[in-house]
Amino acid sequence: MRWLERFTTGQQESWIQLLKVIVAIALSWFASTLLTGVELPIFAAIAALLVVAPSVNQSVGKGIERSVGVLGGVVLAWLSSLVLPSGPLIVLLVTIVAVVLARVLRLAPMAANQLPISAMILLALGAGSGPLFGFERVVETVIGAAVALLINLVVVPPVHHEPAERELRGLAHEVAEAYERAAAALRSPEPVRGDALLQDARDLRDSIKRARAAMDALEESTRLNPRTKALRERIERDERLLLALTVLVNRVIGMSRSIVDRFEPSLSSDPTVARIAGETRKIAGAVRLLVDRQAVDDGRTRSMPAVDGPLLTEPIVVPRPHPQHWVLIGALLEDVRQARESLEAEGDGA
Numbered sequence: 001m002r003w004l005e006r007f008t009t010g011q012q013e014s015w016i017q018l019l020k021v022i023v024a025i026a027l028s029w030f031a032s033t034l035l036t037g038v039e040l041p042i043f044a045a046i047a048a049l050l051v052v053a054p055s056v057n058q059s060v061g062k063g064i065e066r067s068v069g070v071l072g073g074v075v076l077a078w079l080s081s082l083v084l085p086s087g088p089l090i091v092l093l094v095t096i097v098a099v100v101l102a103r104v105l106r107l108a109p110m111a112a113n114q115l116p117i118s119a120m121i122l123l124a125l126g127a128g129s130g131p132l133f134g135f136e137r138v139v140e141t142v143i144g145a146a147v148a149l150l151i152n153l154v155v156v157p158p159v160h161h162e163p164a165e166r167e168l169r170g171l172a173h174e175v176a177e178a179y180e181r182a183a184a185a186l187r188s189p190e191p192v193r194g195d196a197l198l199q200d201a202r203d204l205r206d207s208i209k210r211a212r213a214a215m216d217a218l219e220e221s222t223r224l225n226p227r228t229k230a231l232r233e234r235i236e237r238d239e240r241l242l243l244a245l246t247v248l249v250n251r252v253i254g255m256s257r258s259i260v261d262r263f264e265p266s267l268s269s270d271p272t273v274a275r276i277a278g279e280t281r282k283i284a285g286a287v288r289l290l291v292d293r294q295a296v297d298d299g300r301t302r303s304m305p306a307v308d309g310p311l312l313t314e315p316i317v318v319p320r321p322h323p324q325h326w327v328l329i330g331a332l333l334e335d336v337r338q339a340r341e342s343l344e345a346e347g348d349g350a
Contacts, residue, residue, distance in 0.1 A: 016155065017052075024048040024151045028144040035143060036136055037059060043070065043118075043137045047144025049109070052151060061108075069111035070141040073098060073118025081123065095120045161231055167214040168238055171207045171245055172291040178252045179284035179339075182259065186277035186332075189265045201256040204249045206281055237294070247342040248287065251335040255280070258335070260329040276332050283336070286343050 028048035032041035047066055080094045098116035107115065122137060178201050185197055218235065267273045 009302040020151050021052045024052045024148045028147040032143045034139050040060040041140045043140035044144035047141045048148045051145045051148035065108045065110035066114050069114025070118045072115045076123035077119040093122045164218040166213040167211040169291050171211045172287050174207055175248050176287040179280050182255045184276045189268045198256045198260050201253045221347050244342045248339050251339045255335045258331045279336050283339050
């Protein structure tokens, strides 16, 4: 039943994360009962449930947002209990006012949701009991958020480095394959299937976006995380690699577009075009070698693939421009030059 897919997800949190949530709820419940004497510290349990996050930085942010929302809801519920009579319609009215107030104040999403929820629950439970009742709810929330943050600090969440490196490695091999397709098209005496060549190159933009999202998730997981220090150099290196791959993607898209728009099969025998094709193939090999060397340096593999000939030779020298196709050859030469410089800069940075 496809309608059930709307309520399920293919990505689940790890069992460690689930265990952290359970422990945080239990500890916040008992800690709040011990410190405040409240028999049902539901605000503490809810805070713990929402604040335990995949990263320490997210836990801090969620804890602050939720505490602000609870405090605002407590104040709003207490003030309304002083000036308005009790009743179901009053609870509804105050809840609506809280939603509007959160929008006017431009509160963060969690704080904006917590403000009306806290006001509604407090009015239902007895905000008219006095300011002490609301103050206890704030204390409960702070205890729950603090316990959740402590759990995240003790059981340090992982740094999402491996997923980011997998995305980068996959992107690098896709880029290498795109350069090999361009080289094959330059050497082929048959007409080029331009739609497929150019579309395959343009599809690399989606791979760039996925790699960027993985690197953003990695950066998020490193904030306030004590594990980050040992991986800082690798993360900085991966950022440089992503920048180099982005340049390479732009260049292979340009090469593919030039081949589709201007290339003729008779040019496959031109010496300069043949040299460009050879350099393009070497760029593909250099990209693969780069990520394989990083894997060896990180200890993720112990073997390096065999390299077929030199990777990057001297820049191509054209003594005399082609009388008819100099625009095409010039564009291809510029794409190769920029790709070479990007790889050389990455190699120097490594």
